[in-house]
Amino acid sequence: MSGRSDRIVPLAVKIVVSGGLGVGKTTFIGAISEIEPLDTEAAMTQVSVGVDSLEGVESKTTTTVALDFGRITLDPTIALYLFGTPGQDRFSFLWDDLVEGALGTVVLADTRRIEECFPAVDYFESQGAPFVLAVNRFDGAERFELEEVREALGLGGDVPVVECDARERGSVRDVLGALMDRVIGVRGAAPKRRVALVR
Ligand SMILES: Nc1nc2c(ncn2[C@@H]2O[C@H](COP(=O)(O)OP(=O)(O)O)[C@@H](O)[C@H]2O)c(=O)[nH]1
Numbered sequence: 001m002s003g004r005s006d007r008i009v010p011l012a013v014k015i016v017v018s019g020g021l022g023v024g025k026t027t028f029i030g031a032i033s034e035i036e037p038l039d040t041e042a043a044m045t046q047v048s049v050g051v052d053s054l055e056g057v058e059s060k061t062t063t064t065v066a067l068d069f070g071r072i073t074l075d076p077t078i079a080l081y082l083f084g085t086p087g088q089d090r091f092s093f094l095w096d097d098l099v100e101g102a103l104g105t106v107v108l109a110d111t112r113r114i115e116e117c118f119p120a121v122d123y124f125e126s127q128g129a130p131f132v133l134a135v136n137r138f139d140g141a142e143r144f145e146l147e148e149v150r151e152a153l154g155l156g157g158d159v160p161v162v163e164c165d166a167r168e169r170g171s172v173r174d175v176l177g178a179l180m181d182r183v184i185g186v187r188g189a190a191p192k193r194r195v196a197l198v199r
């Protein structure tokens with residue numbers, strides 16, 4: 001007996017889930033994670049009243065103070081590890097560490113409060129990191145064409161804009177699939193052609 005195991009150890013891929021407060025990050029990770037999601041929901045106290053904008057998310061009484069974490073094995077060779085960013089801007093100093101080594105990001109958006117995802121979009125654009133913009137469909141929210149959302153956020157044509165229901169496992173899976181396609185597309189893209197400047 002060699003003691004060796006033929007068990008395939010899946011490649012671990014780090015994915016970040018971002019967006020503003022109450023856009024559905026915890027729900028998104030919880031819907032797909034095959035392990036009990038490790039989240040750090042803390043009851044919102046009077047302290048955050050007037051600090052965290054809850055307009056439009058009146059039913060929300062907990063908030064993520066550190067991070068959400070979950071795992072989904074796509075096939076025997078690849079496992080995605082999902083890390084949610086804390087929603088409040090005042091925690092964005094944590095993002096540099098959180099995104100280190102990440103292959104790509106899902107930025108969730110709520111069209112009732114689209115401005116909530118501006119900091120995330122700005123951040124990941126400035127990093128030059130591949131991301132997809134997932135419009136989380138909330139009940140009663142006005143419907144916008146995905147191209148309108150792209151325009152409102154000033155996203156380039158290369159950023160996939162998809163819709164999702166963060167409560168639905170299949171929907172979350174589709175978003176992650178779009179992100180993986182985007183990541184592979186970025187990696188497989190032909191190198192930029194450069195032409196010498198000569199007269
Ligand atoms: N209708 C609807 N509600 C959602 C969806 N995603 C999240 N929610 C609800 O929105 C609230 C905020 O979601 P949560 O995941 O805590 O947001 P987070 O602050 O980004 O982690 C919760 O009450 C969720 O149940 C969705 O896709 N559709």
Ligand SMILES: [Mg+2]
Nearest residue numbers: 025026063064
């Ligand atoms: Mg949360």
